[in-house]
Amino acid sequence: MGTRPLLNRRLAGMGSTIFAEMSALAVATGSINLGQGFPDTDGPREIAEAAANAVLTGRGNQYPPGPGIPELRAAVTEHQQHWYGLSYDPDTEVLITAGATEAIAAALLALLEPGDEVIAMEPFYDSYAACIAMAGATRVPLTLRAPGFRPDLDELRALITPRTRLLLINTPHNPTGTVLTPEELRGIAELACEHDLLVITDEVYEHLVFAGAHHPLAALPGMRERTVSISSAGKTFSFTGWKVGWVTGAPELVAAVRTAKQYLTFVSAGPFQYAVADALRLPDSYFDTLRADHLRKRDLLAEGLAAAGFEVFRPEGTYFITTDITPLGETDGLEFCRKLPERCGVVAIPNVVFYDNTEAGRSQVRWAFCKRDDVLAEAVTRLRRL
Structure with a gap:
């Protein structure tokens, strides 16, 4: 050795x-x-019962479809439409993953090549650094500083180089709790469009916002075709062990992420996918x-x-x-x-x-x-x- x-x-x-x-x-x-x-x-107990019922009635115990079960993909599109007015095609623009963690890994592995640079807001969730490294790319931190932990858009502009491929945006932000404002998101979107950058957004805390509101970056002009939006069931429904996440984006982006994802877990969480479809349809x-x-x-x-x-x-x-x-x-x-x-x-x-x-x-x-x-x-x- x-x-x-x-x-x-x-x-x-x-x-x-x-x-x-x-x-x-x-x-x-x-x-x-x-x-x-x-x-x-x-x-919620009724969601746990839905998972148990799926297991006992043989739904999802064998490999589910690669992109995820149709019921859950439809529920994800209904959720995006209901909360944010974003419309996606459940057949070509939604991918179900083993939690947001796999979605992030698959997206970074699919979209990056050695030599690419990724700008990510730091402090960053630890899997970001590992996945960027596994893709052979270089992480470039945009530091959020106490006490406000706001992104400095002038600093972001200065960090962009010809090697920059992708922005990795997390809002609501773990660990600082920062929720990006519409103005901050507009500034990020303008830079992404100006420099023709891809964007991955980690939005797993979308329903845990205490000040202002959650605004998806994909809703802004020019962003839908360049943004891979990621969320999951774990944080919203308190079933973190189920590991059910999803990607939404334009067909060519989702196809790229799916190509990497199929060689990571292939599929996962079959019966839980049926339960999460029910969970996403819970009342407001x-x-x-x-x-x-x-x-x-x-x-x-x-x-x-x-x-x-x-x-x-x-x-x-x-x-x-x-x-x-x-x-x-x-x-x-x-x-x-x-x-x-x-x-x-x-x-x-x-x-x-x-x-x-x-x-x-x-x-x-x-x-x-x-x-x-x-x-x-x-x-x-x-x-x-x-």
Whole structure:
């Protein structure tokens, strides 16, 4: 085997994720896990029953169609039309994936070649860096800086080079909670059109917006034909383990993504696809209640974190809160998070792992508030020990 490392050098330093490390630490110490972003209660019972019924009646137990079952593709198009006035053809402009994670991987692997540059807003979700690396492309960070975490469109313009192939946009943004405004989206769209760039949008928190509203980039002039829009069921319906996501876009873009996707998982989540089709057709009141519940949880945890001495950047969307530990006399978020379980029995995630410009995020820590109220209240009580 010689001296060459076993792991592909493009993935050097990506051996295990911070989520795995911190979740293991939570188990080992019996801590409350506000690190990894998964709910501690399941989604609607009728949707769980729809999945069970699909299994028991033999729907989806064998390979579903490559693009996804027709019922779910139709439900995705109805959802896009109902919420955003976007019309898509369920047969040629929708692709069902193994969660948004696979959608992102398939899109990046399909659309990038070695030497291409991808501009992504940092801090960025960790799979972005890995997938860009696997495609042989180069990531170029557009840094969102505290306290506002707004994208600087002049900086974005300056980052674009002849090698720029693609913009990777995440709104509502994990981990900062920033929701891009119509003006910011217009500015991004104009740059994409001017430089003939492709755009991938990660919109998995689309129904968890507390200030303003979610506006899909694909709805803007000139963007439909160049945008791969991605979302998923996990965050909206609290079934993160089902891994059902979707891509919408122009036929040639979806065909490209599908080409890569078919060699990743081929197909997935057969019975769950039927249940998610039902979930997407839940009444608007479901989505309103989801948003209201998470707004209450956000405020409960934000007030507790402020009382414990953190600088709190109250998010406009998602189910994460970013804080700064500097007021506690700390500067190293990674060290802080590794010691926090022993100090007070709570686990969080250091934002520095989501940055290339590590100085911009060194003292930031992210907390998930998609937990039961009693769990959040207990976490707040424990954090008072700081």
